Amino acid sequence: xSLSPSRSCSLDRRSSRGGALPHAxxxxxxxxxxxxxxxxxxxxxxxxxxxxxxxxxNGKLWTPQAVFEATCSRAADLRSMQxxxxxxxxxxxxxxxxxxxPNPSCTCGMYAGINMQHMIEIGYLGRGIHGEVxxxxxxxxxxxxxxxxxxxxxxxxxxxxMIPVRADEAQRRxxxxxxxxVDIYLQPEGExxxxxxxxxxxIRDYGYSQQxxxxxxxxxKKWDSTKITHTLVVGDRIAVFSDVxxxxxxxxxxxxxxxxxxxxxxxxxxxxKRGKDVNWNERNWRWETTGxxxxxxREQAMGRxx
Numbered sequence: 001x002s003l004s005p006s007r008s009c010s011l012d013r014r015s016s017r018g019g020a021l022p023h024a025x026x027x028x029x030x031x032x033x034x035x036x037x038x039x040x041x042x043x044x045x046x047x048x049x050x051x052x053x054x055x056x057x058n059g060k061l062w063t064p065q066a067v068f069e070a071t072c073s074r075a076a077d078l079r080s081m082q083x084x085x086x087x088x089x090x091x092x093x094x095x096x097x098x099x100x101x102p103n104p105s106c107t108c109g110m111y112a113g114i115n116m117q118h119m120i121e122i123g124y125l126g127r128g129i130h131g132e133v134x135x136x137x138x139x140x141x142x143x144x145x146x147x148x149x150x151x152x153x154x155x156x157x158x159x160x161x162m163i164p165v166r167a168d169e170a171q172r173r174x175x176x177x178x179x180x181x182v183d184i185y186l187q188p189e190g191e192x193x194x195x196x197x198x199x200x201x202x203i204r205d206y207g208y209s210q211q212x213x214x215x216x217x218x219x220x221k222k223w224d225s226t227k228i229t230h231t232l233v234v235g236d237r238i239a240v241f242s243d244v245x246x247x248x249x250x251x252x253x254x255x256x257x258x259x260x261x262x263x264x265x266x267x268x269x270x271x272x273k274r275g276k277d278v279n280w281n282e283r284n285w286r287w288e289t290t291g292x293x294x295x296x297x298r299e300q301a302m303g304r305x306x
Contacts, residue, residue: 020143021141021142021143022114022118022143022145023114023141023145026114026115026117026118027115028114030141033139033141034139035138035139035140036137036138036139037135037136037137037139038136039136040134040135040136040152041134041135041136041139041146041148042132042133042134042135042154043112043113043114043115043132043133043135043145043146043148044112044113044114044115044116044118044119044130044131044132044133045111045112045113045119045124045130045131045133046119046124046125046127046128046129046130047062047128047129047130047153047156048127048128048239048249049128049129049158049162049173049177050239050286051169051172051173053176054129054176054177054180056110056111057124057127057128057248057249058248059247059248062153062180064176064179064180064181065179065180065181067150067151067152068110068150068151068152069149069150070101070102070108070109070110070147070148070149070150070151071101071108072099072101072103072106072108073108100138100149101138101149102138102139102140102147102148102149103140104140107147108147109138109140109147109148109149110135110147110148110149110150110151111144111145111146111147112133112135112145112146112148112151113144113145113146114145114146116130116192116194117194118145120192120193120194122144123251123263123267125192126191126192126235126237126251127237127248127249127251128162128237128249129156129157129158129159129162129177130156130157130192131153131154131155131156131157131185132153132154132155133151133152133153133154134151134152134153134154135148135150135151136148136149136150136151137149137150153180153182154182154183155182155183155184155185156177156180156182156183156184156185157184157185157186157187157192157198158174158177158184158185158186158187158201159187159189159190159192160186160187160188160190160215160216160219161190162286163186163216163219165220167216167220170216170220174201174202177202178202181204182204183200183202183203183204184200184201184202184203185198185199185200185201185212186198186199186200186201186212186215186216188215190235191235199211199212199215200212201213201216230280230287232252232255232260232275232278232287233252233255234252234253234254234255235251235252236251236252236287237249237250237251237252237286237287238250238251238252238260238262238278238286238287238288238289239281239286239287239288239289240262240264240271240288240289240290240291240292241288241289241290241291242290242291242292247292248264248265249264250262250263250264250271251263251264253270254270255275258274258275258276259272259273259274259275260272260273260274260275260278264292269295269296270295270296271292271293271294271295271296272293272294272296273289273291273293273294277289277290277291277293
């Protein structure tokens with residue numbers, strides 16, 4: 001399997017919020033894209049992958065063998081407002097605020113990029129496992145790609161630097177991906193890039209690939225013969241647990257003395273944490289921290305231009 005972008009004809013459109021839509025640049029003719037899909041549309045996205053399972057980057061759990069159905073975070077509040085109304089006019093007002101998911105006037109929906117190239121360029125493929133995803137139902141296009149009503153993975157790509165060192169833990173973690181019953185590939189290099197050859201690990205209707213298993217066995221042998229120490233470096237991922245938007249996966253941009261600078265929700269905003277507050281979790285095979293830290297604009301924090 002070679003990871004590469006899809007190609008098609010191009011068309012320039014504008015988003016409902018006035019920003020230029022990037023779809024034509026990645027080969028998508030929006031004139032041929034309906035607002036509702038019965039047959040799945042293929043897109044690209046990243047997921048968190050931990051001992052607890054597969055989640056969206058905002059922490060929403062994906063369940064094997066079950067369709068991911070997007071909901072609106074405001075829906076419960078709107079129902080509460082309707083129930084609290086004392087007049088029909090007020091009740092009808094709040095009923096009108098309800099909307100199908102996704103909706104152009106809201107941020108609800110299951111997010112996905114246009115293709116792998118798009119996801120790399122907007123900085124999301126360093127945040128976990130990744131792969132193609134099927135989208136269907138209501139579909140809304142926007143400047144970061146798509147927001148959909150329903151979704152399910154088409155295949156997973158797992159960077160090998162995310163595989164746990166302990167073979168028993170790795171097998172347990174990989175089993176959680178196998179439950180989705182979709183193809184799983186290994187990404188030999190730590191960084192996702194177009195054209196990189198991936199290694200089949202588990203193929204639907206076939207099972208584990210001898211090529212993928214042999215590759216992992218060789219890595220485990222190497223790990224067993226080497227004393228492994230974990231040092232935080234630029235480019236590493238940090239799982240950030242916070243009450244703000246549920247936290248997310250940060251990317252280390254700079255380490256200066258005892259301070260670690262990382263981006264989270266936007267590449268233009270940097271958060272600063274003390275290095276001692278970023279800890280390695282052996283079970284999840286990742287760096288973790290609690291709280292966002294001090295927020296600065298990127299040029300203020302690191303002296304760089306936007």
